[in-house]
Amino acid sequence: MEVDTHTLIELIDAAMSADYTRVRRTGNLVAKKLLEAKDAEGAKLLQGLLRKKGMPLQASGYAEALPRDSASRLPLIEEGVWPTKPLFLNSTAGETISRFLEDCQNVELLSSKGISTRLGLLLHGAPGTGKSMLAAQMAAHLQIPIYIVRLDSLISSRLGDTAKNIRNVFDFIPSKRAVLFLDEIDAVAKIRDDKNEMGELKRVVNTVLQGLDSLDDDTVVIAATNHPHLLDPAIWRRFPYKIELDVPDQSVRTEMWSYFLFEEKIEHHGDSVLLANVSKGLSGADIENISLSVRRRTILDGETPSLNKILMAVMSSRSGSPSLLEKRPLSHEDKRSLTIFLHEKCALEVTNIARIVGVSRQMVYKYLKELNNGN
Template identity: 35%
Template sequence: MSRADLIVSLVKAGSEGDQQLLRTTVEAMAAEERAKQHHQLADRLVQNLGEGKARPRSPEVVRSYDGGHGGLLYEIEPRRTLDSLFLADAVRAACGELIEEQHRRDLLRSYSLEPRHRLLLSGAPGNGKTSLAEALAHELMTPLFVVRYEAVIGSFLGETSGRLKRLFDFVRTHQCVLFFDEFDTLGKERGDTHETGEIKRVVSSLLLQIDALPSHVVVVTATNHAELLDRAVWRRFQLRLEMSAPTEAQKEKWFVRLQEKLGTPLGMAPKTLAAKLPAVNFSDLEQFCEDIQRRYVLALPNANLKQIVSERLKQWRSRFTVDQST
């Protein structure tokens, strides 16, 4: 939202006594100031937001810009780009649309529309859910905050809901990507007879907090077990994307990229290598290529890349056989 629109909203909230509009406007202003590195001004805005007095700050919340790493969140510096990822066409197109909407949110708001900002990723482990969250943060030029479940989930009644509230109070005043990995840890089906009333209350609190987030906070959640998620969780997310395992064509492109990076033939056609490597996810592909690069660098200047690739392939095929048998 433009600064002029924010000022108009602020005046309107004050004249009408609209506390919700006041809070939303001040949070948006604080997020803009943080994006400009004006952290002291942003802190003062947040401190003076509330019922006539500064709201207490929780020492458990990580203030990323102060370098803290011991609270409810930790920050990852986004390095991956969207172009560096191998994504299905539908996933790439959807992410591109979300990025465009975020970058052009002022135009959307001039038509009383908000950009989409809630994304649910599902699929087997190792297929790029965390990497996609990082890439979105990189493309949006915002911090990536990852929820620390060990700090959020408490052992006493009501503790977890209270921590979740403090977490969301913090992120509301930041332009950021908020990432929940293994979201089924918190978003479990409330009809599960094995879960306690406390867990059900946590899910309800979590969904309400997600609903109340402003659109400058892009929420990305990831789950390996979509069937465990509460049914109400699904409708909270405007984008629901399946992260699939690599196809043979994607494996081949991966090895073409590796060959270009090394600047020398692999000694085996990328298509042949893709067919021979029993990689079941993108994480396996990445580790295999890093393995080759390490051995290649250590063997310079007399590195025999064909031999290295053959040895690594043999080792990984053996490893896959062991994994299958256990």
């Protein structure tokens, strides 16, 4: 494949200006062309290079340009990376996502017709449901950088500095075509009438409101929170688009198990469905964590852990605290509770339960009988 002169100049210019966002964007376009030219290996190599980040950025002095807290000298924002993993979402989220992205891509057209749009999207929902990842993925889709506000450095111990830091962040953003990501926005946008709070909180929330109002029309702002009910109503109104990310439903859980645990091998489809059945209520992050613990064991022990062990880990997981895989074999008690769990949660037949748990059918009958007798 030949790289045209324009692309080459763009690449070199971006590299010379230490503008890694542009290097990545142009590099990704080249990788796409390589793929189209059936050079999958070249594309993979290039994408691997583009994912390398951190060191050169810090060493280039580019990171120096980011606003910092005057006391701690920590940067107030950092540039996030575009995700390379897929995001699995319930179908209800899809419509707002595409409407928002379409509006982002057509701001100029819309404003030329006199329709000014505020490109504010609020993501809310339980921890580990993919809010931060969705924000980064939207930036990737729009091919613009994402600036993540670091609340730990933004909230200053020095009175008055928090508001100053917020102003600095909003002053920095209009110069970039970028996504501004206010993760865990509740920390700086709580309802202002809380009687126990002093004037500082009021000032902070007002500064966030002023900052949001000062942004250019084409600046995309995404905010995320696990506590939408704590947000000040005025903040709430600044985000016309809202998406609630729920824990995954049955079919999304099936996709997640298949991707995170079985590398999408079709012969494991049945196991993915079964795991989806028993993991109701767990988040994407939980499912990923359990899957990673299984894969770690597979590598370290030299064999795939049995399905009953995986099920046991899922069964004892609660949302937000996934259980990792045990090294020891299942005990008699484990087998009994797993049997009852599969019977109650999945309405599986006795033969199936016996096969999965690794006990005889007689044993399954015995466990279930004891259950009915109240033991």
